[in-house]
Amino acid sequence: MSRAFALTAAVVATTFAMGVPAHAVDVESGTFDVVSEVGDPVGGGYPYSYVDGAGSGDSMYAGWNDEQNSVHVIVLAANGDRWDLTMGAPSGEQLAVGTYSGASDTPSLSGAKLAVDGTFYGCESEGAFTVDRLELGPRGYVEALDASFGQNCEDTVPGLTGQAHLTNPPPPAELSLRAHVDATGSVSADGRATVRGTVTCTEPVDDVLVNGRIEQVVGKDALATATYYTHIACTPGAPVAWSAVGTAGGGVPFAKGDASVGYKAQATDPVYGHTVVTDPAATATVSLRKD
Numbered sequence: 001m002s003r004a005f006a007l008t009a010a011v012v013a014t015t016f017a018m019g020v021p022a023h024a025v026d027v028e029s030g031t032f033d034v035v036s037e038v039g040d041p042v043g044g045g046y047p048y049s050y051v052d053g054a055g056s057g058d059s060m061y062a063g064w065n066d067e068q069n070s071v072h073v074i075v076l077a078a079n080g081d082r083w084d085l086t087m088g089a090p091s092g093e094q095l096a097v098g099t100y101s102g103a104s105d106t107p108s109l110s111g112a113k114l115a116v117d118g119t120f121y122g123c124e125s126e127g128a129f130t131v132d133r134l135e136l137g138p139r140g141y142v143e144a145l146d147a148s149f150g151q152n153c154e155d156t157v158p159g160l161t162g163q164a165h166l167t168n169p170p171p172p173a174e175l176s177l178r179a180h181v182d183a184t185g186s187v188s189a190d191g192r193a194t195v196r197g198t199v200t201c202t203e204p205v206d207d208v209l210v211n212g213r214i215e216q217v218v219g220k221d222a223l224a225t226a227t228y229y230t231h232i233a234c235t236p237g238a239p240v241a242w243s244a245v246g247t248a249g250g251g252v253p254f255a256k257g258d259a260s261v262g263y264k265a266q267a268t269d270p271v272y273g274h275t276v277v278t279d280p281a282a283t284a285t286v287s288l289r290k291d
Contacts, residue, residue: 142166204236
């Protein structure tokens with residue numbers, strides 16, 4: 001199965017609905033195994049085994065929260081099964097290699113968190129887990145995870161045990177943008193201002209929004225104002241040109257002369273999903289010339 005390093009819109013919606021951290025990345029290869037004892041409500045007393053990788057129909061996703069306090073693993077199996085595993089250190093601590101005992105799905109401030117939910121069932125639970133390997137990248141990227149866990153529902157003796165082994169390539173670079181406004185623009189005969197510039201990017205993005213505001217003092221005290229925006233695709237390696245016509249907001253037409261132009265560019269990081277924005281307070285003086 002071909003692997004992209006971003007969640008599809010459908011999976012994003014599903015994971016948000018389930019309370020999964022916003023940071024979650026499709027795993028390139030991994031295994032997830034659970035053995036449920038007879039009488040365990042979560043697994044129903046059955047063994048489960050899933051593999052994510054080339055030729056597999058199973059999919060796995062992993063991410064960590066902003067404080068690097070917990071890791072979440074999602075399994076979406078080809079047969080329709082779903083498993084959610086959360087392992088977290090006590091409040092205020094970063095998750096690290098080691099064994100965490102006395103864990104529960106609703107821990108105290110000094111307790112570790114462990115929650116294993118099956119396709120149709122979750123419960124108030126208690127248990128322990130061991131992290132043997134944990135390598136984290138930026139913004140929720142999990143490069144490697146080797147962990148084992150054991151859980152039973154409260155007041156229920158039979159439980160389940162399992163293992164998760166996930167591997168990703170080194171984390172891709174984050175998107176970086178730079179925006180520029182040309183020193184000259186133009187004004188039409190009917191007083192509409194056009195501004196131009198370029199955007200540079202470090203990663204390819206299909207949709208970069210460039211927008212801002214144009215202001216010009218016309219005559220002694222009249223103020224011409226307009227907002228503008230445009231969408232462009234950006235490919236690394238060379239500046240990409242953009243051009244936009246301002247939509248007048250005050251009824252005063254623009255004229256030949258200097259204008260103040262505010263500008264910014266923004267786009268969604270194609271891997272990590274966060275919004276990248278250039279300096280929103282950036283301004284430049286642009287000389288408007290007659291078309």
